[in-house]
Amino acid sequence: MKKPLVGAVFTALLLGATALPAAAVSNEAPASDQRATDRSTAAAAPGTKAKAVTFAGTVALSNCSGSVVRVPSSQPTDRALVLSNGHCLETGFPGPGQVIVDRPSSRSFTLLNASGGNAGTVRASKIAYGTMTDTDLSLYELTSTYRDIESRFGIKALDLDAAHPQAGRAITVASGYWKRMYKCNIDGFAYRLKEGRWTWKDSVRYTSPCQVIGGTSGSPVIDDATGKVVAVNNTINESGQRCTDNNPCEVDENGNVTVRRSIGYAQQTYTVVPCVGTGNKIDLNRPGCTLPKPAVAAAEQHHRSPALR
Template sequence: MRKKPLIGTCAAAFFGAVALTGLAASPAGATGAEAQAKAPKAPTFEGTVALSNCSGSVVKMPNSKPEDKALVMSNGHCLEEGMPGAGEVIVDKPTNRDFTLLKADGSDAGQISSEKIAYATMTDTDVSLYEATSTYKEIEDKYGLKALELDAEHPAKGNKITVVSGYWKETYSCAAEDFVHQLKEGDWTWKDSIRYTADCKIKGGTSGSPVIDDASGKVVGVNNTMNESGEECTMNNPCEVDENGETTVRQGIGYGQQTYLIAPCVAEGNKIDLGREGCALPKP
């Protein structure tokens, strides 16, 4: 996690990557038109946002309604108030923060603001959810932009993914190589993290970028870190710890945190309810 400013005044602590893959290979005997129809549409910048120091996205849950206040997702370490400590969970904290909405081509569409941090933590995962002052319908009516849909299912190993950085207006293509039992960095430990293949050359400022499954177009993770210099379990150098306690360092490899765990914790009206059945997010 980097706290020092990066190019473009980025004070992001961690890293993120955005992947744009090409069209899927044509099945044997398929015509060009059939192959194009079956190929997944590459993710665009629509639904993503730029923060002052990180990336993020406007996300909707399976039960979200157009009249609900929109949720903006980024990393817990991207909070303007500073990074939450190990074991700390923030819920319903009033805050005013601006987010720049992006059009599909990456150009600026306008701004929305938050009224509170609905949820944030760096324990077990690294996520922040802001409640915006605007509803999904208001955003779509004013800017013509739709939110990204959060996948309520665990992502699949080997799937092609795209991490879309609103801060840099860049994308990085790779695959979900595997899932890590525990990922440790400094004082923090994250569980079941997504390990990217080496194709995702992420950098500071892409922290908080949505990790999008190319086939479904749904958000399956939030990008947060990479091992920069090969050190073991230090800041900016996360290490993997398996079920037997064995530690592995993979220099230059990036990671994201899965987001399917969020869906069961969001009740009617897009409100965070950590006591809801099936909710496994850390509690205060």
């Protein structure tokens, strides 16, 4: 296969890793523009002034990108969360229907400063949540609090937007792995995005300037006008194939399939906000939380609830 492109999922494309996504890293940077660029190729929403999007708060994993994030209720003394893709987990790709919660992890992340320089290293205590069902995201709980990170490194977490993103908005995909930014707009949303064995719901579709590559998986998608994270980058249709690994297709409400070659996608993150409870803990039973639950818990709930049968 050709060298990896973004995201989605798939083993043989990854160099130097096992059972990790194609979206993960290539050992080679793109020939041009490996370093960060801040091209203003997309305008902010009408009537707003775009914020300066930097690398501060983004992280580099061993094979992907990510970011330190907080929700509106997060407190300075809470252990911080790192957002990336489910397919970037060190445990390998979660299978369809698989949800990982509270699994110990000692994974380390390189924290970046505003210019993309190495600010230091932070470490996970556990995988708080991870799945590739309905969405493609992972959340690591760190050993450090938000206050620790700000005090030690001078870095503030990125805010997760609690609202559904809007079509037409100018966005930046900030890759901590490549220290490179991709700027485009939200073109729209895919009702269902199918790639190989996986299906994702209500995915963000980019306009064509965001030609994301291997290693950008897990990058935060930042709304240029608000500076908030609205999605997590995860895949691109590499060669125009239909619904295969590395070639996601869109499926509408009537089952019609559309293939958009060289178009990239991300998974929305506003759904995470209702699932974060006291102490920054992931609580899948909180009101409004729609993230997939582990199969055992879901089966137990189904058994107890006749209305769900």
